[in-house]
Amino acid sequence: MIESLLNAFIAAAKIIGLNYSFLLSAYERGPWLEGIGITIGLALLSIVSSLLVGIVVASLLTSGKPWLANPTRAFVELTRNTPTLVQLYCAFFVLNMLINQAVGGAQNNPLSAFAWVVIVLSLHYGAIHAEALRAGIEAVPKVTRESALSLGFSRSESLRYVELPLAMRFALPSLVNNLVNLVKSTALGSAIAVGEVTYASLMIWTQRDNVLELMIFIFLVYGILTLLVARAGSWLETHLRMPGYGH
Amino acid sequence: MPHTETHHERPTLVQLRDVHLSFGSNKVLKGVDLNVRQGDAVSIIGPSGSGKSTILRCINGLLAPERGEIVVGNTPVHALKTEADRIALRKRIGFVFQQYNLFPHLSVLENIVIAPTRILGTDRQTAEREARELLARVRLSDKADAYPGQLSGGQQQRVAIARALAMHPELVLFDEVTSALDPETVGEVLAVIRELVQDGLTCILVTHEMRFAEEVSHEIVFTEGGEIVEHGTPQTIFHAPRNPRTHGFINALRN
Amino acid sequence: MATENNTLILKAPWVFPTVSPVALWLVALVAAWAVLGQLYADSIRLLLLWVPHLAKGLQMNILTSVLAIGIGTVLGLLVGALELSQARWINTPARWYVQVFRNAPLLVLIFFTTYVFPFEIKIGSIYLPFPDWIKATIGLALPASAHIAEILRGAVQSIPTPQWEASASLAFSRSQTLRWIILPQCVKRVLPPWMNLYAMITMSTTLASLVGVTELLESAKNASNTVNRTDFTILVYLAILTLFFAYCYPITRLTRRLEKKFSFH
Numbered sequence: 060m061i062e063s064l065l066n067a068f069i070a071a072a073k074i075i076g077l078n079y080s081f082l083l084s085a086y087e088r089g090p091w092l093e094g095i096g097i098t099i100g101l102a103l104l105s106i107v108s109s110l111l112v113g114i115v116v117a118s119l120l121t122s123g124k125p126w127l128a129n130p131t132r133a134f135v136e137l138t139r140n141t142p143t144l145v146q147l148y149c150a151f152f153v154l155n156m157l158i159n160q161a162v163g164g165a166q167n168n169p170l171s172a173f174a175w176v177v178i179v180l181s182l183h184y185g186a187i188h189a190e191a192l193r194a195g196i197e198a199v200p201k202v203t204r205e206s207a208l209s210l211g212f213s214r215s216e217s218l219r220y221v222e223l224p225l226a227m228r229f230a231l232p233s234l235v236n237n238l239v240n241l242v243k244s245t246a247l248g249s250a251i252a253v254g255e256v257t258y259a260s261l262m263i264w265t266q267r268d269n270v271l272e273l274m275i276f277i278f279l280v281y282g283i284l285t286l287l288v289a290r291a292g293s294w295l296e297t298h299l300r301m302p303g304y305g306h
Numbered sequence: 307m308p309h310t311e312t313h314h315e316r317p318t319l320v321q322l323r324d325v326h327l328s329f330g331s332n333k334v335l336k337g338v339d340l341n342v343r344q345g346d347a348v349s350i351i352g353p354s355g356s357g358k359s360t361i362l363r364c365i366n367g368l369l370a371p372e373r374g375e376i377v378v379g380n381t382p383v384h385a386l387k388t389e390a391d392r393i394a395l396r397k398r399i400g401f402v403f404q405q406y407n408l409f410p411h412l413s414v415l416e417n418i419v420i421a422p423t424r425i426l427g428t429d430r431q432t433a434e435r436e437a438r439e440l441l442a443r444v445r446l447s448d449k450a451d452a453y454p455g456q457l458s459g460g461q462q463q464r465v466a467i468a469r470a471l472a473m474h475p476e477l478v479l480f481d482e483v484t485s486a487l488d489p490e491t492v493g494e495v496l497a498v499i500r501e502l503v504q505d506g507l508t509c510i511l512v513t514h515e516m517r518f519a520e521e522v523s524h525e526i527v528f529t530e531g532g533e534i535v536e537h538g539t540p541q542t543i544f545h546a547p548r549n550p551r552t553h554g555f556i557n558a559l560r561n
Numbered sequence: 562m563a564t565e566n567n568t569l570i571l572k573a574p575w576v577f578p579t580v581s582p583v584a585l586w587l588v589a590l591v592a593a594w595a596v597l598g599q600l601y602a603d604s605i606r607l608l609l610l611w612v613p614h615l616a617k618g619l620q621m622n623i624l625t626s627v628l629a630i631g632i633g634t635v636l637g638l639l640v641g642a643l644e645l646s647q648a649r650w651i652n653t654p655a656r657w658y659v660q661v662f663r664n665a666p667l668l669v670l671i672f673f674t675t676y677v678f679p680f681e682i683k684i685g686s687i688y689l690p691f692p693d694w695i696k697a698t699i700g701l702a703l704p705a706s707a708h709i710a711e712i713l714r715g716a717v718q719s720i721p722t723p724q725w726e727a728s729a730s731l732a733f734s735r736s737q738t739l740r741w742i743i744l745p746q747c748v749k750r751v752l753p754p755w756m757n758l759y760a761m762i763t764m765s766t767t768l769a770s771l772v773g774v775t776e777l778l779e780s781a782k783n784a785s786n787t788v789n790r791t792d793f794t795i796l797v798y799l800a801i802l803t804l805f806f807a808y809c810y811p812i813t814r815l816t817r818r819l820e821k822k823f824s825f826h
Contacts, residue, residue: 243666401730
């Protein structure tokens with residue numbers, strides 16, 4: 060059934076001059092489908108951990124303690140003003156190398172290239188999320204805290220029950236935008252040979268010279284993934300909407 | 307009251323017949339009739355949300371009514387199909403907004419000059435001379451080179467009036483022009499409008515300034531809930547209204 | 562809701578800094594290099610030998626970034642103008658263009674322009690070479706143009722609607738209003754995000770190394786592989802990181818200053 064559908068698709072594509080015959084070779088199809096899985100894995104892991112990093116960094120930024128806030132701010136600025144690819148190389152070619160030397164060889168190093176991509180993307184986007192969250196916290200009017208405190212909330216209770224829920228709503232559009240960019244950035248994994256969909260496609264088209272065919276698929280994969288993230292975001296936005304605010 | 311003696315002989319300039327308009331399910335105008343003679347100052351009063359500003363926006367074609375007729379001079383506004391026709395209409399009608407809506411990137415002089423030069427094709431020299439005359443008229447000669455952001459609300463509103471007059475309109479619509487102003491600057495704007503009315507400019511004013519409306523208007527129109535409840539001379543509406551709703555509104559204001 | 566929130570968020574960033582991060586960074590960098598100078602005197606000498614090679618790489622980054630923002634701006638204003646058109650058959654394709662190029666990963670777009678475009682162009686009987694670095698530049702310029710179209714659209718929409726109403730009341734047509742009233746007010750709003758975009762593009766020029774363009778990162782990788790010493794590798798990558806930071810951070814700071822300044826008008 061699937062095989063005949065596949066054949067029909069390849070035949071149809073051939074009519075408009077597109078060569079998808081690689082789909083018939085299990086040897087090529089396997090890594091390619093796996094590549095889609097790896098892309099999804101990279102995206103999901105990085106989304107979750109970047110949000111965690113973002114919350115930690117944002118709370119350090121807004122802690123009000125200069126010895127915590129200033130180094131954190133420096134980290135955020137460094138992250139935002141240097142290329143992600145350079146950060147990835149610094150992590151993979153420098154830190155990973157040092158770890159290899161420390162543990163006595165790459166075979167003892169628990170961190171794979173995949174893990175480094177997740178780490179770098181999480182830190183990078185964590186810093187960017189933190190900026191959005193901080194801006195969200197600052198967008199909460201001062202009088203909100205005053206009214207919470209005068210109702211008998213403690214400072215941390217006010218933050219937890221009143222200010223953060225509001226800040227989240229303010230920050231949400233930016234966060235969703237960041238996550239869409241994060242999904243696209245997983246393609247960077249191909250720079251250090253992580254077999255995600257871009258890299259898997261690269262491997263196929265260097266053999267078969269069918270760049271355009273694979274490009275269409277790649278655009279579709281990222282298009283669908285970013286669409287899902289954006290949809291989830293707008294679902295959350297409508298779900299959390301405050302009646303009487305915005306439209 | 308100014309020139310009442312010729313009041314009934316002057317020709318009609320604006321005529322509304324059975325005008326209906328709704329925004330979605332919200333019926334804003336439910337059959338409005340209105341008659342404005344040339345040289346008249348007509349004030350529309352009534353509670354907020356009664357459709358006063360909407361009437362003005364229908365007259366200059368910013369909004370299109372769903373039913374009814376609007377005629378300005380010889381132009382059937384309700385029947386205008388193209389943007390070009392509506393633009394031709396708006397050249398003849400001035401509009402002054404509650405929030406002034408000056409162009410913040412242009413100086414006071416440029417705000418006044420831009421429409422005559424760009425739209426009417428007046429030469430720069432003439433337009434500038436007229437603009438300075440208008441600025442003198444609204445007592446802002448020294449502010450020609452200032453930017454809107456540097457002026458008080460009352461000053462901005464007087465510039466907005468000058469900007470509207472620069473097009474030589476046959477009719478000017480004033481949409482709650484003092485509602486956004488500080489109390490101390492209301493007077494200077496009203497003084498300018500008073501002079502314009504005395505000079506015989508036809509205007510329709512939506513206003514909450516009852517004493518001013520009573521003083522300058524030839525006719526008062528009371529609207530409520532998208533309908534015209536009563537109209538008549540200031541004397542009748544403010545001192546001897548026939549309709550109990552008008553009576554209630556005026557009384558509530560008095561107290 | 563989204564637009565209101567965005568303005569809130571956009572307005573906030575300069576509220577925070579108490580100690581200037583620039584000063585903090587300068588101190589940190591000087592200290593780091595002083596320590597490294599003691600520990601790695603030998604490899605610093607090596608690094609100096611590689612400076613001409615690295616400088617050539619950096620030239621490529623600057624050249625591609627400037628070209629990409631230039632092409633992207635011209636193309637983006639054009640697409641943005643089409644997007645603002647009221648005719649559906651004009652604005653729909655423009656909107657699609659923006660969607661496609663904003664949502665595709667940059668790296669994939671660079672692969673696309675590099676591998677799909679021919680290596681030379683035939684004009685009449687003349688063959689013009691179409692080098693990879695130009696293809697990569699186009700790969701950067703396409704998404705840049707989509708972003709610029711969005712920036713323009715956002716700026717036009719941020720001008721309050723009463724400005725349109727006031728212009729209409731003065732008998733302006735839609736295109737006259739756009740030309741004389743709306744766009745002049747947009748310039749200030751467009752400048753900060755445009756500069757931001759330039760910084761993003763500059764950082765993205767490193768992606769060209771993955772299609773074989775010898776820019777700074779590729780030069781560094783070459784140097785690191787040739788010298789093949791741990792301390793030199795650390796040093797050269799740190800140097801690259803510092804260089805990019807030194808180039809992009811001032812742009813970011815200036816952007817924030819402008820945003821702050823304009824937000825008061």
